[in-house]
Amino acid sequence: MGGEGPIRGVRVVDHGGDAGIEACGRSLGELFERAAEGLTRLVTDPRKIRRKLAKEIRIEGEKTEDLLVQWLSELLYHFETQGLLFKRFKILGIGQGRLEAVAEGEPFDEGRHIIRSLVKAPTYHGLRVEQRDGLWRARIVFDL
Amino acid sequence: MARETDIFLEQVDPWRWRIPKTGPMRTDGLIFADSKLIQAVRGDESLRQVANVATLPGIVGSSLAMPDVHSGYGFPIGGVAAFDVDHGVISPGGVGYDINCGVRLLRSGLDRKDVEKKISALVDALFRNIPSGVGSRRKDLKLGHKDMEKLLRNGVQWAVEEGFGSAEDLAHIEAGGCIPGADPEAVSERAVERGHTQVGTLGSGNHFVEIGFVETVFDAEAASAFGLEQGQATLTIHTGSRGLGHQVCEEYIRVMAEASRRSGIELPDPQLCCAPLDSPEGRRYLAAMACAANFAFVNRQMITHWAREAFEEVFGLSSDEIQLGLVYDVCHNIAKIETHNVEGRQVRVCVHRKGATRAFPPGHPEIPPDYRAVGQPVLIPGDMGRCSYVLVGTDRAAQESFASTCHGAGRLMSRHQAKKAARGRSIPRELEKRGILVRGASMGTLVEEIPEAYKDVEDVVQVVHEAGISRKVARLRPLGVIKG
Numbered sequence: 355m356g357g358e359g360p361i362r363g364v365r366v367v368d369h370g371g372d373a374g375i376e377a378c379g380r381s382l383g384e385l386f387e388r389a390a391e392g393l394t395r396l397v398t399d400p401r402k403i404r405r406k407l408a409k410e411i412r413i414e415g416e417k418t419e420d421l422l423v424q425w426l427s428e429l430l431y432h433f434e435t436q437g438l439l440f441k442r443f444k445i446l447g448i449g450q451g452r453l454e455a456v457a458e459g460e461p462f463d464e465g466r467h468i469i470r471s472l473v474k475a476p477t478y479h480g481l482r483v484e485q486r487d488g489l490w491r492a493r494i495v496f497d498l
Numbered sequence: 499m500a501r502e503t504d505i506f507l508e509q510v511d512p513w514r515w516r517i518p519k520t521g522p523m524r525t526d527g528l529i530f531a532d533s534k535l536i537q538a539v540r541g542d543e544s545l546r547q548v549a550n551v552a553t554l555p556g557i558v559g560s561s562l563a564m565p566d567v568h569s570g571y572g573f574p575i576g577g578v579a580a581f582d583v584d585h586g587v588i589s590p591g592g593v594g595y596d597i598n599c600g601v602r603l604l605r606s607g608l609d610r611k612d613v614e615k616k617i618s619a620l621v622d623a624l625f626r627n628i629p630s631g632v633g634s635r636r637k638d639l640k641l642g643h644k645d646m647e648k649l650l651r652n653g654v655q656w657a658v659e660e661g662f663g664s665a666e667d668l669a670h671i672e673a674g675g676c677i678p679g680a681d682p683e684a685v686s687e688r689a690v691e692r693g694h695t696q697v698g699t700l701g702s703g704n705h706f707v708e709i710g711f712v713e714t715v716f717d718a719e720a721a722s723a724f725g726l727e728q729g730q731a732t733l734t735i736h737t738g739s740r741g742l743g744h745q746v747c748e749e750y751i752r753v754m755a756e757a758s759r760r761s762g763i764e765l766p767d768p769q770l771c772c773a774p775l776d777s778p779e780g781r782r783y784l785a786a787m788a789c790a791a792n793f794a795f796v797n798r799q800m801i802t803h804w805a806r807e808a809f810e811e812v813f814g815l816s817s818d819e820i821q822l823g824l825v826y827d828v829c830h831n832i833a834k835i836e837t838h839n840v841e842g843r844q845v846r847v848c849v850h851r852k853g854a855t856r857a858f859p860p861g862h863p864e865i866p867p868d869y870r871a872v873g874q875p876v877l878i879p880g881d882m883g884r885c886s887y888v889l890v891g892t893d894r895a896a897q898e899s900f901a902s903t904c905h906g907a908g909r910l911m912s913r914h915q916a917k918k919a920a921r922g923r924s925i926p927r928e929l930e931k932r933g934i935l936v937r938g939a940s941m942g943t944l945v946e947e948i949p950e951a952y953k954d955v956e957d958v959v960q961v962v963h964e965a966g967i968s969r970k971v972a973r974l975r976p977l978g979v980i981k982g
Contacts, residue, residue, distance in 0.1 A: 366914065368912035368913075368914050368915065369569065369571075369912070370542055370543065370568050370569030370570065370575075370909065370912065371568055371569070371575070371909030371911075371912060371913065372569075372571070372912070372913070373912065373913055373914060416756075419768075420752065420755075423748075427748055431688070431692065431745075434692055434741045435691060435692060435695075435741075437632065437633045462632050462633060464632075468940070468941070468942050469631070469632055469702070469939075469940040469942050469943060470942040470943075471702075471703075471913055471942065471943060471946065472632070472701070472702035472703055472943060472982075474595045474596060474703075474744045475595045475744045475747065475748050477571040477572070477591075477595075477769055478571075478572075478591075478751060478755070478767075478768040478769045478771070479570075479571030479572055479767060479768070479769040480571075480767065480769075481768060495571050497571065497594070497595045497596075497744075498703055498913060
């Protein structure tokens with residue numbers, strides 16, 4: 355199993371022909387923020403993204419795992435339909451099957467942004483969100 | 499991920515390996531591989547995934563894996579599993595996110611030398627005409643809501659009515675370019691929104707359009723039936739249902755997770771979630787899946803149309819002179835309701851092919867009349883630097899693998915490993931030295947596709963040929979490739 359080393363609580367890991375991320379945070383909100391950063395790192399170089407606009411995101415899902423999949427899926431949806439790349443994420447509220455967040459970034463610019471991998475979707479394969487040793491952890495595999 | 503040390507594997511013959519039924523497995527696992535390819539899967543999750551699929555309710559025959567199998571999520575990529583229509587299940591994960599990702603092959607009236615002379619102009623024209631990469635689309639294609647509905651319901655028939663193909667094309671597509679039972683009502687607005695701007699776009703990853711030529715003919719009779727001859731220029735298109743298919747899969751996985759819980763189906767992996775075929779959720783997924791599959795057929799048809807225009811433009815010849823005719827179009831991520839002979843009984847089953855190709859034998863009524871005597875064409879793309887194959891379906895496949903065979907080379911390296919291996923190298927220059935001109939929308943995704951990231955398609959094809967579940971017809975060599 356390869357990896358690119360821990361960066362701010364998230365690392366990219368290999369999964370067969372695809373890839374995944376392992377993220378951790380002191381709170382569930384922070385875990386979700388780190389996971390979103392991991393997704394951005396899979397897609398592009400986050401250092402090249404400017405924070406020009408903010409998108410409010412609201413999600414509903416029964417289990418925490420569903421919320422995580424839908425949260426990442428929502429970010430991919432904005433990328434695919436509006437070309438939006440995000441670099442900064444703020445979870446405003448999470449719990450009782452709901453998530454409210456703000457994602458900041460800008461539209462894809464062919465001249466400035468590189469595409470590392472195009473991600474099709476986050477999967478449920480081996481998906482776990484758990485609290486261990488005072489930290490929230492998750493591992494999620496993407497279909498590329 | 500964990501290494502597979504806990505799966506017991508026994509060799510049946512040089513081309514077959516069995517995972518005997520144990521624990522919650524309802525049937526055996528059967529893997530088509532030689533001793534070299536089996537080593538590649540021992541180190542990943544594939545064998546565990548083959549065994550997991552064998553636990554699903556209503557599975558008929560063995561849980562199968564083709565020689566290009568590699569780790570997936572839930573089902574392995576390269577997996578085939580059939581479920582009884584009355585007592586079995588349907589699983590969106592067993593079809594995958596890229597519903598009806600598939601391949602089509604076109605023959606031409608040109609030969610290798612004709613295209614070699616103009617390869618640079620041809621690759622540029624294809625790259626200009628066919629949208630590839632992020633957000634790229636044809637500005638001249640404007641589709642309304644009604645168009646989307648017709649396209650999802652009728653598949654390539656819609657494209658032909660709109661002037662993007664012919665009746666001749668329609669006759670040479672798996673299922674006639676339209677999976678029955680498609681109901682746009684089963685597809686969410688968001689899925690349609692994602693697909694709306696992506697009709698006729700290549701996408702990224704391993705999707706491509708490739709100009710090549712027939713290097714070797716192995717089976718003269720079948721090649722002649724398919725209109726293929728040595729030295730002839732060809733065009734291969736590999737893409738799927740884009741964001742629309744991804745959205746359909748994702749939404750129905752959530753529906754099925756709930757349905758599995760309600761039906762009391764025990765899942766070794768949440769991604770295997772499923773519902774009885776004969777249930778409201780099962781039927782609705784099949785109706786949505788058919789729409790996504792039809793979208794993918796149309797996607798490949800639109801790309802074909804624009805590729806034909808690119809050839810006409812570069813050669814200054816008419817379509818009648820260039821003769822880019824469709825050999826065939828196959829799905830490799832799909833679930834199909836088919837009738838198969840199981841232990842002497844005709845059984846209606848839902849065959850999940852996740853990274854596998856249908857391979858109907860000679861005489862099958864679903865094969866176009868002009869190919870029926872020899873069998874269904876099977877199209878196996880290799881990596882962009884080596885070669886691709888045309889195979890043909892056999893009786894053995896019908897008896898043993900629910901008329902299924904491999905779908906490609908199969909990944910060997912992760913994308914991260916491929917990038918690392920490509921660091922400091924110019925992949926386009928390396929390929930050019932091998933006589934292959936490549937243009938990619940993104941260098942980042944191009945390096946993920948370096949030839950050594952894949953198993954050698956020759957090894958994969960040799961296994962299915964020797965095992966008898968399809969037969970070699972011709973080998974194609976690439977000359978020019980455009981990647982998303």
